[in-house]
Amino acid sequence: MKINQNYSRLEESYLFSTIAQKVSAFQTDHPKTEIIRLGIGDVTLPLCSAVVQELHKAVEEMGHKDTFHGYGPEQGYPFLKASIRGHYAVRGVHLDPDEIFVSDGAKSDLGNILDLFDVDNTVLIPDPVYPVYVDTNLMAGRKIVYLDANQENGFLPMPDEQVKADLIYLCSPNNPTGAVYTKEQLKQWVDYAAYCGAVILFDAAYEAFVQEDDLPRSIYEIDGAKECAIEFCSFSKTAGFTGTRCGYTVVPMALQREGMSLNHMWLRRQTTKFNGVPYIVQKGAAAVFQEEGMQQIRKNIAYYQHNAKVIADTLTGLGIWYTGGKNSPYIWLKCPHEMKSWEFFDWLLQEAHVVGTPGAGFGKNGEGFFRLTSFGDQDKTAEAMQRIQKLLK
C-alpha cells in the first residue's frame, strides 16, 4: 500500500485559522470592542426572493410521487443549461448545451478538472493567487511555474514566450487582487496558449461584478478561446449561493488535445465520479437568470459594489495604492508606511478593530499587500472605512 506522498509535501495553510485566532484573542482582551470583519470572501445578503420561491416549489415537487425527481443527468438539467446558455448569449457567446456542465461550485471543478491531464505537465500559476490552484497541483505532483503579479504590472501578468507551460490558470476579476484583464490582454493569453498548445483554466467566478462594458466577463469573448480554454463559473458570488452550492463549467467541443475531446473526457469523468447537483438547487439557480431573479441579484451586487466604492474612495482619499474595487468585490491595497502584510493586519485590528486578509497569505508577491472585501454590511463597511481614515489620514 502506497499513499499519495505528494500530500506529505503539502504545506498546511494557516492563513484563515491564524486570522481567526488573532481576532479571537483580541476580542477576549477587549470584550466590549466591536470588530468589523472585511476579511473573508463570503456573501452576507440572503438568497433573493425569486430564488427562494423556486426552491420552495422544487421542495414541494420532491414531496409528491408524480413530481418527484430521482437521479438527474450528471451534467445538469436541460432547463438550467438553457438558462446558462442564454446568459452567455447576451454577451455574444454561443454555446452548445453539451458544452455546459452544471457543478456544485467552481472550487470542486477547478480541482477535479486536473483528472484529465497527465502529471507530467508544467502549470503556470500567477502569484499571488487563490490557494486552491497551487494545492490541487501539488497534490498531483505537477511542476508549477509561478507568474509574478506585482505593482509594476498592476497585478495582471502577461505571457512570456520564453516560459513554456501546458496548463495556465487565469482568474479575472482576480481573487485576491480584484484586477481585471482587458480583451486585448486576454487575447495575448489565448495566442500564447495556442502557441504552446496549452490549456487555459479560466476562473470567472467574479464575472458578475464587472461593471465596465468593454471588459470581458468570459474568455469566450476572445477569438480562438474555444480551442484552448475551459471556463469555471459560479452562482456563489453572482447570486449568494456560497452555502447553496451551484456553479458551471464550460468545456468547448473545439477543445481537443492529442486526438481526444476534452469535452468527452470531462463528460466521462463527471458521469463516473459525480452524480449531479440537487434538483432543488438547480431549480433555484435557474430562477437567477429569469427577469425577476436577474433584477434582484443585480440589486444585491449593487449593494456590494457600493461597499467596494466606499472602500476604494477612502483609499484614494488617503493616497493608498490599490487594485480592484470597481469591477470586483475585492480591494487589494499596498500596506501604508511600508508595513508588511501581517504587521498591517495586527495594527489595523488593534487600532481600528477592522479585520482584513494579509496579502502574504496568497503568495510571496502578496507580501506588503492586504485584501479587503465588499461582502459585508453597508453600515459596518462605512464605519470600518471611517475608522481607517481616522487612523491613516
Place this chain on the structure above:
Amino acid sequence: MKINQNYSRLEESYLFSTIAQKVSAFQTDHPKTEIIRLGIGDVTLPLCSAVVQELHKAVEEMGHKDTFHGYGPEQGYPFLKASIRGHYAVRGVHLDPDEIFVSDGAKSDLGNILDLFDVDNTVLIPDPVYPVYVDTNLMAGRKIVYLDANQENGFLPMPDEQVKADLIYLCSPNNPTGAVYTKEQLKQWVDYAAYCGAVILFDAAYEAFVQEDDLPRSIYEIDGAKECAIEFCSFSKTAGFTGTRCGYTVVPMALQREGMSLNHMWLRRQTTKFNGVPYIVQKGAAAVFQEEGMQQIRKNIAYYQHNAKVIADTLTGLGIWYTGGKNSPYIWLKCPHEMKSWEFFDWLLQEAHVVGTPGAGFGKNGEGFFRLTSFGDQDKTAEAMQRIQKLLK
C-alpha cells in the same frame, strides 16, 4: 500538453443506453403495450414529509439575512454529523465527529478517495460489480485484480492469501447481486487487509435494507476495521435522496499508512477540492434520523422490501436460483433455460414486457444472470411478476 491517456483506454459503457434503445424500439413497434421497468436502481417514492418540512424551513432561513447560511464547513455541519454519529451508535459503533465527512453522495467520494493513494497500488475488485469501482481506477491507471463472485460462492467471494492487494472494494448489501456478507465473512476480510496492509473501501449504500439483525450494516461492527477500512454511505436509497444528493464517508482516526493519517489526508483533499453540501440539503438529511423521519423512511423501505419479497417469492416458486431480495433492494437471478443475459433481456421484453438489467453488463461473471430491482411501484411490480410467472411456469 499531455492529456491523461488512461481515458483513451476506457471502454464506453453501453449498458443502460443499449437498454434504453431496445425498450424504445419495442415501444415504437408496440405503442399500446404497457412496459414495466424493473431495471434501474432509482427510487420512485417521494421524499418523506419530515424531510420536506425541514427543507422548506431551511429554504426560508436562506431567504432572511439573520438566518442566512454562506460557506459551511467542507466536512459537513455539526448537527448532521451528530445525527450520523447517533445512527452508528445504535449499532454499537462509536465514531468521533471528525471521522465523519458529509458528501454529495457515495459515488463522488468512492471516486475522489482514490486521490489519497499512489497509482502504483494493486486494486482488488469483485466481478460482477458496480462499474464505478473499475472505471475510476482505470482512469488513474491502477492495476486491477478481479475477484470472482459466482454461484458457487453465493456471489460473496472471500480473500485468497495467495493474491496480494493494496486496495479492496467490498459492497454489502451488494450492487448488483444483493448478496450480504456475514460478520464472520467480513472479519476474514478485515484480517486479510491487516495481513496485506491493504485498505478496504466499504460501500454500505444499501445498509438500510438489511433486515436480519445478525448481519452487519457497517464494517465497523467488525473488530479491527477502524485500522483498515473507509466506509461510504448515502441517503440515496435510505431516504430517497437520489435527486437530493447527500451521503457520508467515514475515515477513522486509527487508519494510518506510511506514517500519514488518511483522515487528515481526506480532510485536506475535501477542504481543497470541495465546498460542502448545500445547507438546505444537510437540514433535510438530518431530519431522516429524527424520530418522525425515521418512522417515515422505514415505511418507504418496507414498501420496497415488499416488492423484493414479491419478486423473490415468484422466483422461489418457479425454482429459479437467485441471491438478494431479503436484505437488499436487488434480486440477482440465474437466467432460466440457460439463457445468456441479453438473450433473457430480449425474451422478457418481448414476451412479458418487463425490463431488467442484463448481468453481463456488470462484469464477465455476470453473464447468464439478470438483475431486478424493488424500487418500482407495488402494483406494477406485482403485475410484472405475474407476467413472468405465466411465462416461465
